[in-house]
Amino acid sequence: MHKKDQPLIFELSKEGRTGYSLTPLDVPDVDIQSLxxxxxxxxxxPELPEVAELDIMRHYTALSKRNHGVDSGFYPLGSxxxxxxxxxxxxxxRYAGFxxxxxxxxxxxxxxxxxLMYDLQQHLIEITGMxxxxxQPAAGAHGEWTGLMMIRAFHEANGDFKRTKVIVPDSAHGTxxxxxxxxxxxxxxxxxxxxxxxxxxxxxxxxGEDTAALMLTNPNTLGLxxxxxxxxxxxxxxxxxxxxxxxxxxxxxxxxxxxxxxGFDVVHLNLHKTFTxxxxxxxxxxxxxxxxxxxxxxxxxxxxxxxxxRYDFDYNRPDSIGRVKPFYGNFGINVRAxxxxxxxxxxxxxxxxxxxxxxxxxxxxxxxxHFDLPFDRHCKHEFVLSGKRQKKLGVRTxxxxxxxxxxxxxxxxxxxxxxxxxCMMIEPTETESKETLDAFIDAMIxxxxxxxDSPEVVQxxxxxxxxxxxxxxxxxxQPVLRYIKKEAVEV
Amino acid sequence: MNHRYLPMTDQDQKEMLQxxxxxxxxxxxxxxxxxxRFQGDLKIKPAKSETALTRELLNMAAKNADTxxxxxxxGAGVYDHYSPAxxxxxxSRSEFYTAYTPYQPEISQGELQAIFEYQTMICxxxxxxxANSSMYDGGTSFAEAAMLSAGQTRRKKVLVSEAVNPESRxxxxxxxxGQHIEVVTVPQKNGVTDLEKLKEMLTDEVAAVxxxxxxxxxxxxxxxxxxxxxxxxxxxxxxxxxxxxxGALTPPGQFGADIVVGDAQPFGLxxxxxxxxxxxxxxxxxxxxxxxxRLVGETTDDGGQxxxxxxxxxxxxxxxxxxxxxxxxxxxxxxxxxxxxxxxxLGKRGIEEIARQNFKKAHxxxxxxxxxxxxxxxxxxxxxxxxxxxxRPVKEINEALLQKGIIAGYDLGRDYENxxxxxxxxxxxxxxxxxIDTFVKELIQYA
Numbered sequence: 001m002h003k004k005d006q007p008l009i010f011e012l013s014k015e016g017r018t019g020y021s022l023t024p025l026d027v028p029d030v031d032i033q034s035l036x037x038x039x040x041x042x043x044x045x046p047e048l049p050e051v052a053e054l055d056i057m058r059h060y061t062a063l064s065k066r067n068h069g070v071d072s073g074f075y076p077l078g079s080x081x082x083x084x085x086x087x088x089x090x091x092x093x094r095y096a097g098f099x100x101x102x103x104x105x106x107x108x109x110x111x112x113x114x115x116l117m118y119d120l121q122q123h124l125i126e127i128t129g130m131x132x133x134x135x136q137p138a139a140g141a142h143g144e145w146t147g148l149m150m151i152r153a154f155h156e157a158n159g160d161f162k163r164t165k166v167i168v169p170d171s172a173h174g175t176x177x178x179x180x181x182x183x184x185x186x187x188x189x190x191x192x193x194x195x196x197x198x199x200x201x202x203x204x205x206x207x208g209e210d211t212a213a214l215m216l217t218n219p220n221t222l223g224l225x226x227x228x229x230x231x232x233x234x235x236x237x238x239x240x241x242x243x244x245x246x247x248x249x250x251x252x253x254x255x256x257x258x259x260x261x262x263g264f265d266v267v268h269l270n271l272h273k274t275f276t277x278x279x280x281x282x283x284x285x286x287x288x289x290x291x292x293x294x295x296x297x298x299x300x301x302x303x304x305x306x307x308x309x310r311y312d313f314d315y316n317r318p319d320s321i322g323r324v325k326p327f328y329g330n331f332g333i334n335v336r337a338x339x340x341x342x343x344x345x346x347x348x349x350x351x352x353x354x355x356x357x358x359x360x361x362x363x364x365x366x367x368x369x370h371f372d373l374p375f376d377r378h379c380k381h382e383f384v385l386s387g388k389r390q391k392k393l394g395v396r397t398x399x400x401x402x403x404x405x406x407x408x409x410x411x412x413x414x415x416x417x418x419x420x421x422x423c424m425m426i427e428p429t430e431t432e433s434k435e436t437l438d439a440f441i442d443a444m445i446x447x448x449x450x451x452x453d454s455p456e457v458v459q460x461x462x463x464x465x466x467x468x469x470x471x472x473x474x475x476x477x478q479p480v481l482r483y484i485k486k487e488a489v490e491v
Numbered sequence: 492m493n494h495r496y497l498p499m500t501d502q503d504q505k506e507m508l509q510x511x512x513x514x515x516x517x518x519x520x521x522x523x524x525x526x527x528r529f530q531g532d533l534k535i536k537p538a539k540s541e542t543a544l545t546r547e548l549l550n551m552a553a554k555n556a557d558t559x560x561x562x563x564x565x566g567a568g569v570y571d572h573y574s575p576a577x578x579x580x581x582x583s584r585s586e587f588y589t590a591y592t593p594y595q596p597e598i599s600q601g602e603l604q605a606i607f608e609y610q611t612m613i614c615x616x617x618x619x620x621x622a623n624s625s626m627y628d629g630g631t632s633f634a635e636a637a638m639l640s641a642g643q644t645r646r647k648k649v650l651v652s653e654a655v656n657p658e659s660r661x662x663x664x665x666x667x668x669g670q671h672i673e674v675v676t677v678p679q680k681n682g683v684t685d686l687e688k689l690k691e692m693l694t695d696e697v698a699a700v701x702x703x704x705x706x707x708x709x710x711x712x713x714x715x716x717x718x719x720x721x722x723x724x725x726x727x728x729x730x731x732x733x734x735x736x737x738g739a740l741t742p743p744g745q746f747g748a749d750i751v752v753g754d755a756q757p758f759g760l761x762x763x764x765x766x767x768x769x770x771x772x773x774x775x776x777x778x779x780x781x782x783x784x785r786l787v788g789e790t791t792d793d794g795g796q797x798x799x800x801x802x803x804x805x806x807x808x809x810x811x812x813x814x815x816x817x818x819x820x821x822x823x824x825x826x827x828x829x830x831x832x833x834x835x836x837l838g839k840r841g842i843e844e845i846a847r848q849n850f851k852k853a854h855x856x857x858x859x860x861x862x863x864x865x866x867x868x869x870x871x872x873x874x875x876x877x878x879x880x881x882x883r884p885v886k887e888i889n890e891a892l893l894q895k896g897i898i899a900g901y902d903l904g905r906d907y908e909n910x911x912x913x914x915x916x917x918x919x920x921x922x923x924x925x926x927i928d929t930f931v932k933e934l935i936q937y938a
Contacts, residue, residue: 005797006600009608009835020575020841025848026924027855032739035850036711036872042741042843046615050838053577060581060605060832067601069589077591084496085589088541093763094579096559097552103765104567104901105556106889112554113764123535138627138766139821141808149669178808178818182638183669187813225522255533256520262527272821280825281602282592282785283625284767300665322665326568326630326658327765339548344494345538351492354516355499361519362507378519405597416809433498434507465597468792475790475802479779481621482611 006062010483013049019056047485066466067281068410074436078382078413078425079173079221081251081273086343089276089336098335103327107312114311117328118304120338121288127341127349128247128267129260130290135329136300140248142324143268143287144179144215149321150291150298151213151242151266152183157298157319163212163241169198171222171417173248176215185212192419196222196375203235211241218245218262219252219380221417221425223360233263242266242295250274251429252357252380255350265292275337286333300324355430356381359437363428366441370448374420381429387422395451395458397422402469403450403461407443494538556893558762562926566876566917567707567901568629568656568754569762572735573845573920575836578759582829592785592821596800603799606787606824609831616737616834616842617751618744619773624785625827626770626819629754633659633701633731634666635772635783635817636750640699640727641672642816643781648673649699650692652684654706655731657906663701672698682708682869682878690720699727699750704743705736708869708915709853709876714746722747733757734771736874738837738846750774759833760826769826780806783817848920849875852927856918859931865938868913876917878903878910881938885914888937895933 032041051059068075075082093099101110121133137143148166155163166180167188177187188206193199197220207214214236218226226232236243245264251274259267271277272285279285291299301320302313313328344352357380364373364383372386387397401411401424413425428437450457462468499507504516513519520528539547558571565571582588586601593599593606606624613622626632633656637649649667651660653676660676667674677692677700678685684702693700700721704712714730721728729750730743735757737743743751756768774782780803788802808815837845853875860879861867868878881888885902892899900917903910918927 006604008604008611009831010611013838017838018840019577019836019838020573020845022573022841022844022848022920023923025851027852027927030851030854032847032850035854036740037713039715040711040741040872042737042739045839045843046612046738046742048612048615048837048839048842049835050840051835053575053836056832056835057577057580059835061584063601063605064581064584064586065601066599066604067586067590068595068598069586071585071589075591077594080591082589082591085585086496088545090583090588092545092548092552095549095552096557097549097555099761099763100557100559100571101555101764102558102563102565102569102571102762102898104565104569105898106886106893108890109556109893109898110764112551115554116548116551126533126535129529138631138823139819141818141820142627142631145669145818149665152669173820174807174809174812174815175818175820177813178811178815181813181815182666182818184671227522227524230524230526253523256529257523257527258529261529270821278588279591279821280588280823281590281599281828282824283821284627284769284823284826285821286767321668323630323658323661324665325662325766326628326656329765330627330767331764332761332767339544342536342539342544342547343541344496346533346535347492348494348497348538349533349535351494351497355497357519358499358504358507358511358516361511361513365511378513378522380519401595402597405595410598411595431496431498434503462597467597467600467796467798468794470596470792470798470800471790472800472802475788475800476805479786479802480789481607481779481786481802482614483608 006066008483009049009051009059012051012055012059015050017050017052019051019053073408074432074440075410076412076426076428077410078427079248081427081429083276083429084431085276085278086340089339092339093332093335111311114304116335116338118306118311120334123341124269124288124290128290129258130267131293132296132299133288133290134299135288135334136325137287137289138325138330139283139285140268140270140287141175141179143289144175145182146300146324147244147266147268147289148179148183150295153298153321154295155212162210165210166212167206167214170419171220172215173246176246196224197226197228198232200228200231203232207235207239211239213242213244215244215246217249219249222375222384223379223382224375225380229262248273249381252353254353256353265295271333271337276340277333277336284330284333286330352430359428359430359432363426363437363441367444370445382425382427384420385424386420387424390451391422393451393455395455397424399458399461400447403447403458405462406464409440556898561896561898563898564900564916564918564930565898567915568658569765570757570917570919571921572757574759575833577836578829578832581832582825587828588825593801596798600798603787605828605831607799609827610787612831612834613771613773616734616742617773618742619751620776621779621782622771622773623782624787625822625824626772626784627823628766628768628770629731630659630662632752632770632772634663636729636752637663637667637672637699638670639750639781640729641670644698644727646696646698647671648675648696649701650675650677650697652677652702654679654684654708655701655703656707659731682710682871683712686716693720693724695724697724697726699729701729703731705733705874708878709873711872711874714743718747736846738842739850755830758830760829767823767826769823769830781816784819784822845920852920852922853877853918856927859927863931863935875919876915879914879916881912881914883937884912891937892933897930897933
């Protein structure tokens with residue numbers, strides 16, 4: 001990585017340089033002022049940078065070198081499933097017939113795209129054990145909200161307006177309660193027991209006539225399978241509520257346990273996690289939602305239908321919650337996920353979960369002597385460690401994470417879930433080799449030793465990155481959210 | 492099993508099982524109750540080799556009429572624009588596309604700096620003070636603007652112009668239902684928001700007045716007049732805007748907009764059958780702490796060196812949970828990067844030139860069509876889209892023109908009862924004079 005500060009693209013700008021190639025205007029020119037009301041033609045051009053093409057490429061190449069991706073090195077960020085992003089997916093998504101088609105073209109001219117969407121839906125239905133799937137939501141949180149809106153529509157259609165509460169475990173992703181709020185619900189938290197699972201007694205206590213749904217990730221964010229899932233399903237269903245599956249951790253149970261068979265009524269998937277999206281530096285993702293029969297009428301519209309050999313969009317859906325996104329979802333990401341599923345097949349997907357789970361258990365057992373293991377049982381695709389022991393020696397989990405940067409690794413998810421002290425959540429995925437896992441384990445063991453022998457090395461980490469620890473307080477107290485030309489400031 | 496994405500060998504597996512202390516992998520799944528354990532094999536298509544699969548998918552793609560081969564006059568929110576080749580090369584650098592949210596700033600400076608630059612460019616185009624790091628798309632961004640307005644004003648009603656993209660209005664309606672926000676439509680008159688009606692409908696219960704600029708019919712709304720009306724009742728002034736048009740048009744920020752949203756798809760993002768695109772969200776400084784989604788800010792490290800971090804995170808779901816301003820987590824970061832590269836390539840001069848070409852080419856097409864005897868649905872100033880009246884169903888004409896290698900305009904009868912047989916025509920800088928002349932010649936046969 002380059003140590004030197006990379007100037008902002010605006011600082012590289014020089015008047016008179018260009019980086020574009022437009023065909024000169026080939027229709028008769030007209031006075032631009034005559035084409036808009038007075039005062040509506042911009043007087044001062046926006047200050048976009050003026051840079052020639054090579055310098056643009058060098059700028060972004062320099063930036064890319066200051067970024068760590070899965071292709072750069074191990075990235076065991078828990079709950080994010082940072083697996084390999086297959087290159088063939090990228091090629092397929094760029095086929096002109098997929099990348100350069102307009103969503104409002106006549107259906108007759110996009111039958112191939114509709115066929116792909118339809119077949120992807122069929123594959124996801126089988127993988128999740130649900131009855132129907134919509135590809136419209138753009139990401140996981142968007143899928144959560146979509147699912148909750150459907151649950152709300154279901155209850156309201158039954159004349160049931162008192163179901164205002166969504167139950168969420170204390171170990172849940174932050175998006176769960178936030179999505180519940182956006183869908184107009186209040187959130188109630190249900191506690192975890194000392195086994196790291198939802199406390200059934202507490203669940204019975206909070207469930208009631210006002211329960212709209214329970215949102216659950218299974219395996220949960222501690223990487224543990226909620227083995228009382230059937231009891232939980234019946235508690236919720238008997239109370240008249242619905243069971244919502246957060247698919248963030250589906251990578252653990254492909255072909256092993258399907259949400260539909262566990263009693264879930266609604267499921268969202270994160271195609272950018274389990275199905276190799278890729279993550280794109282924070283998106284775009286794709287968050288399809290699957291539902292059981294009784295929720296099908298409420299799916300977002302349009303619905304993709306197949307009549308004989310022809311595909312169509314059906315907008316005549318009187319009970320639909322409406323649109324959740326313009327058009328039909330993040331099609332480009334769906335193309336990648338479809339390519340991946342077709343590359344793996346049924347045996348491949350089963351192996352994905354088996355190897356992901358074995359990798360996680362292997363790491364957990366090898367690291368257990370060196371860190372606190374809050375839940376000593378088989379994990380699924382991820383596990384949590386606690387840095388309690390290290391904290392007593394004055395080293396925080398944040399320090400350990402920063403020290404890992406010196407070894408060329410992206411650290412695990414830290415301080416989440418909230419119910420584990422000094423938490424580190426580690427998810428290796430199935431695409432990592434044993435050699436990679438061993439090297440990471442060795443680094444973690446070395447750091448654990450450093451904590452005992454020379455804690456300051458860890459406390460002051462990172463030592464080798466292009467930049468040191470950044471002052472986040474300053475960033476929040478005196479927000480600078482855009483570049484402003486120096487001269488302008490001095491005036 | 493042997494698969495190119497799965498490096499585990501039999502030997503690895505043996506050693507790892509031993510280290511874990513179990514006999515076989517299935518033992519690790521023993522915590523899944525028997526009753527819910529999936530038995531057998533998933534009934535999905537068997538795996539295909541890379542060659543066989545790409546052949547199949549190429550054939551599937553070939554069934555679609557793409558705009559590399561067809562001449563497109565279809566817009567309605569998604570456009571065929573010039574995309575500099577450099578864009579795809581930059582976003583294909585896997586340090587960008589295989590990374591996730593930049594939670595560890597020391598090894599994510601590239602992404603963070605690129606987004607900081609993107610935020611700056613969106614501010615420059617819109618004339619606003621603060622822009623976030625992206626939203627899913629223009630439609631959800633529009634809906635989030637209504638929610639922000641309702642939260643900020645503590646009012647539960649928004650007025651939305653009928654001349655706003657119907658897809659965006661549909662998304663807004665769904666979000667509003669969740670938040671118990673009432674959405675009232677302000678009718679359009681002659682293709683623009685009816686300002687007399689707006690005045691009548693505006694009360695001190697209205698959280699926001701929401702318009703589009705240029706609007707769905709391509710017309711340039713009088714933002715100056717709408718702003719004056721809106722702010723008399725202290726409602727938020729929300730403008731949805733095609734950012735490429737702002738290379739030529741006076742930016743909404745200059746007309747006193749409080750929130751400007753839209754989609755950056757015109758900047759280097761393929762149409763991709765409707766997504767992924769890239770919503771943008773820009774506000775005044777006053778609303779900075781209410782913005783949904785991620786924000787990148789500048790700061791310094793322990794040695795005083797300049798760097799970038801995710802900031803003001805107290806607004807967000809992972810901190811605030813059920814009190815967050817929005818539930819958004821994953822956004823469209825890679826597409827924001829793509830849009831930045833396209834905006835950079837265009838630069839200060841290119842953005843003006845491309846926007847003006849859109850204006851002028853659409854104007855030319857409009858003139859050619861009218862001189863050929865085709866009527867405009869309404870007079871008025873338009874950017875790169877306008878509405879024509881035809882004597883037959885648009886769908887019929889579109890199917891016929893497809894045979895001629897043309898993807899014609901949007902059928903407004905789908906969304907507007909009084910606009911049957913009206914076509915929304917988009918003419919971008921990509922269309923040559925010859926393309927336009929061909930379109931006119933072919934269309935006239937069906938007019």
